[in-house]
Amino acid sequence: MNEPLFGIENLDGYIVIGIVLFFSLLETFAGYLTATKRTFGDWIQEAGGFLVLSFIIKPFIVFIAFFLGKSLIPNVQNAVANLNLFLILLVYLLIDDVLQYWYHRFGHEYQFLWTLHRPHHQAEEMGFFVSYRNAGLYYLLMPNIWWVGIVIFLGGLKAVAIGLIAKQIIIIGSHSTVRWDESLYKYKSLNPLTFVLERIFITPAFHYAHHGKSMIDGISDPNGNYGNMFSIWDQLFGTAKFTRQFPTEIGLVNDPKDNWTASYFYPLIKSDKPESEIARGFQKEKTVKAEPTICEFKESEKYLYCRCGRSKNQPFCDGSHHGTKFKPLFCEAKRTGKAKLCNCKLTKSPPFCDNSHKEF
Numbered sequence: 538m539n540e541p542l543f544g545i546e547n548l549d550g551y552i553v554i555g556i557v558l559f560f561s562l563l564e565t566f567a568g569y570l571t572a573t574k575r576t577f578g579d580w581i582q583e584a585g586g587f588l589v590l591s592f593i594i595k596p597f598i599v600f601i602a603f604f605l606g607k608s609l610i611p612n613v614q615n616a617v618a619n620l621n622l623f624l625i626l627l628v629y630l631l632i633d634d635v636l637q638y639w640y641h642r643f644g645h646e647y648q649f650l651w652t653l654h655r656p657h658h659q660a661e662e663m664g665f666f667v668s669y670r671n672a673g674l675y676y677l678l679m680p681n682i683w684w685v686g687i688v689i690f691l692g693g694l695k696a697v698a699i700g701l702i703a704k705q706i707i708i709i710g711s712h713s714t715v716r717w718d719e720s721l722y723k724y725k726s727l728n729p730l731t732f733v734l735e736r737i738f739i740t741p742a743f744h745y746a747h748h749g750k751s752m753i754d755g756i757s758d759p760n761g762n763y764g765n766m767f768s769i770w771d772q773l774f775g776t777a778k779f780t781r782q783f784p785t786e787i788g789l790v791n792d793p794k795d796n797w798t799a800s801y802f803y804p805l806i807k808s809d810k811p812e813s814e815i816a817r818g819f820q821k822e823k824t825v826k827a828e829p830t831i832c833e834f835k836e837s838e839k840y841l842y843c844r845c846g847r848s849k850n851q852p853f854c855d856g857s858h859h860g861t862k863f864k865p866l867f868c869e870a871k872r873t874g875k876a877k878l879c880n881c882k883l884t885k886s887p888p889f890c891d892n893s894h895k896e897f
């Protein structure tokens with residue numbers, strides 16, 4: 538049976554709106570509104586994205602899932618309604634979260650999905666509303682919203698309602714400027730608790746690292762820390778980075794600052810900036826070449842070596858790897874002097890040339 542939570546119609550929706558209001562008040566008191574450099578377009582994408590997702594896209598997907606379920610498999614409607622609520626909640630959340638992990642990861646590794654997820658990373662400040670900043674189509678294709686529709690059809694409305702509340706607290710909390718975990722890191726005695734906590738749930742430090750502009754700071758990893766609610770998937774699939782620190786620069790390297798209409802409505806509306814990845818006819822060219830570059834470094838100098846072969850600033854990373862499975866290699870010069878860096882990307886000892894370009 539699809540009974541409302543605690544017998545109150547739409548209680549989960551009210552609680553989610555309550556969580557959003559709670560974080561908005563916290564951020565306001567913490568000086569977020571006065572300190573923000575957000576443009577009108579940023580606000581529209583973030584607050585508008587939240588409203589469209591909550592009141593149009595999610596209800597639409599749940600309606601379609603119900604319609605398809607009733608038409609194609611009517612016998613299984615409410616099939617799990619009498620099972621243990623905790624069991625349904627656990628299964629719902631784990632499947633939801635692993636789906637979101639892979640969808641998010643594919644959003645970074647495949648060019649088309651990247652163009653839809655890219656607005657999320659164009660935010661140059663964190664804040665709870667950043668959670669809702671993606672192209673509209675990104676949400677329409679999001680497998681775990683469809684999963685919500687399926688679970689409700691199967692009779693798991695209560696589990697979805699409770700799960701949605703728990704998810705919102707973690708997700709909004711990990712994007713918020715109110716970094717609730719920061720105080721935990723100050724006390725050594727809390728270390729065991731913090732260790733367990735961050736290895737299960739996504740903390741602000743863990744997620745901020747994903748929004749950091751570049752790996753060069755030693756904290757950020759925009760091509761890692763993909764988790765949504767649980768950090769277990771990142772640990773399982775080798776993409777976790779725990780530093781307990783917060784990057785100072787958030788956003789994208791070489792962001793062309795697209796108009797919000799193109800960011801939100803892509804591919805229906807394209808960017809008018811020719812250098813943008815969402816401009817008409819834009820293509821990432823391969824920039825590999827069969828000759829190394831001699832570079833001069835100072836001892837301890839840090840740099841990011843391009844491994845994707847698309848940077849316009851070879852042999853260094855310029856952020857063009859987004860939308861591919863590659864990420865740059867973080868390097869630190871051991872001594873002052875010259876080094877021969879590989880440009881063909883065939884070297885077996887990156888970043889250095891090992892003459893593999895002769896096979897090029």
Ligand code: FES
Pocket residue numbers: 842843844845846847848853854855856857858859863864865866
């Ligand atoms: S541009 Fe970053 S790895 Fe190639």
